[in-house]
Amino acid sequence: MIESVKIPASLLPEDGRFGCGPSKIRPKQVKALAQAGTTLLGTSHRQSPVKHVVASIREGLADYFSIPDGWQVALGNGGASAFWEMACASLIARRGAFGSYGSFSGKFAASAAKAPFLEEPVIYKGEYGTCALPEYTEDVDVYAWAHNETSTGVMAPIRRVRGSVEQGALTLIDATSGAGGLPVDIAQTDAYYFSPQKVFGSDGGLWIAILSPDAIERAATVEQSAELEGARRWVPPFLSLTKALENSRKDQTLNTPAIGTLVLLDEQVKWLNEHGGLDWATKRCAKSAGILYSWAEQSDYATPFVKDTAIRSNVVVTIDLDESVSASAVVSALRDNGIVDTSGYRKLGRNQLRIGVFPSVKPDDVEALTHCVDYVVEHLH
Numbered sequence: 001m002i003e004s005v006k007i008p009a010s011l012l013p014e015d016g017r018f019g020c021g022p023s024k025i026r027p028k029q030v031k032a033l034a035q036a037g038t039t040l041l042g043t044s045h046r047q048s049p050v051k052h053v054v055a056s057i058r059e060g061l062a063d064y065f066s067i068p069d070g071w072q073v074a075l076g077n078g079g080a081s082a083f084w085e086m087a088c089a090s091l092i093a094r095r096g097a098f099g100s101y102g103s104f105s106g107k108f109a110a111s112a113a114k115a116p117f118l119e120e121p122v123i124y125k126g127e128y129g130t131c132a133l134p135e136y137t138e139d140v141d142v143y144a145w146a147h148n149e150t151s152t153g154v155m156a157p158i159r160r161v162r163g164s165v166e167q168g169a170l171t172l173i174d175a176t177s178g179a180g181g182l183p184v185d186i187a188q189t190d191a192y193y194f195s196p197q198k199v200f201g202s203d204g205g206l207w208i209a210i211l212s213p214d215a216i217e218r219a220a221t222v223e224q225s226a227e228l229e230g231a232r233r234w235v236p237p238f239l240s241l242t243k244a245l246e247n248s249r250k251d252q253t254l255n256t257p258a259i260g261t262l263v264l265l266d267e268q269v270k271w272l273n274e275h276g277g278l279d280w281a282t283k284r285c286a287k288s289a290g291i292l293y294s295w296a297e298q299s300d301y302a303t304p305f306v307k308d309t310a311i312r313s314n315v316v317v318t319i320d321l322d323e324s325v326s327a328s329a330v331v332s333a334l335r336d337n338g339i340v341d342t343s344g345y346r347k348l349g350r351n352q353l354r355i356g357v358f359p360s361v362k363p364d365d366v367e368a369l370t371h372c373v374d375y376v377v378e379h380l381h
Ligand SMILES: *Cc1c(COP(=O)(O)O)cnc(C)c1O
Pocket: 021, 078, 079, 080, 081, 082, 104, 105, 146, 148, 149, 150, 174, 175, 176, 177, 195, 198, 204, 205
């Protein structure tokens, strides 16, 4: 039986949402959504009011990520999971090399392994809590890994594999929970893609990808080759990156998007840019993460799960608890007090807390969370 603990109001954070996606949506975003209620919601995504929002998102993200000349911001429906399939259909020519060190990075590699028209991928596998980047590999045309492995709280460096450009290979980065909260040099990537319900505090359902000229050209070539007679490859229109890009250039999506998601996203991109952009956001996330890691290091019952401090994530913090303290009891007591989504990733199966410290989360609230966890642990016993 889990006893209930009442945390004193003075200890509680102002906002109790610490999920890793969907993550906290700021009240101002909800207000923007309400304002859009009669002007944008329920209107055509092919008309200028909604297209204007898409244009604002595309320009705002181009600024935020300081994208190099020639790179394009594309978007479409289906989230990062859809982008994996799109990359299998439209970007991997024959064979990819993958870093696999957790649930999300593993899934893209698994999709590529199942695609009947692709060759067996080369997978560089790391234990949970570590990071395994792909190394130079002969005969691959794509290197892929995740900027932030959300299941384990590991952040990875984003640098092209040495020799990859010379061999004509693309670098595809799943940045779903890292994009916008971790530093990045977009020139080191050919597709830097993410969903908006993590750092960008919107709803799910969309993918956004920053594409290099090489990625754009690759998609065109691969898709043309699939049209040739006798080609074994099939690129369903929904998985055509070229079609997605054509629509994005017109500030539209291939098929109907959730307009609410666009409005929430636009508001967040503006907020981030107004506050100092990527540099500001990455420092804010690092501060929040630092509060949790130093608290855990000083605690006699909590320890950071990721041992290598260089890859400890600044956006998704994983904390192991001593076996004398049940993480699920702590998580459920926190939930009873309005502090939600602090549980570890289920498939990891550890006695762990996992906390999303995206830019929308105030560092003061993260500090308050540590006091609340201490309070709960003390009173559960
Ligand atoms: C959340 C997440 C995904 C999946 O995003 P969806 O929008 O649910 O498709 C993929 N990769 C990473 C790293 C994630 O954190």
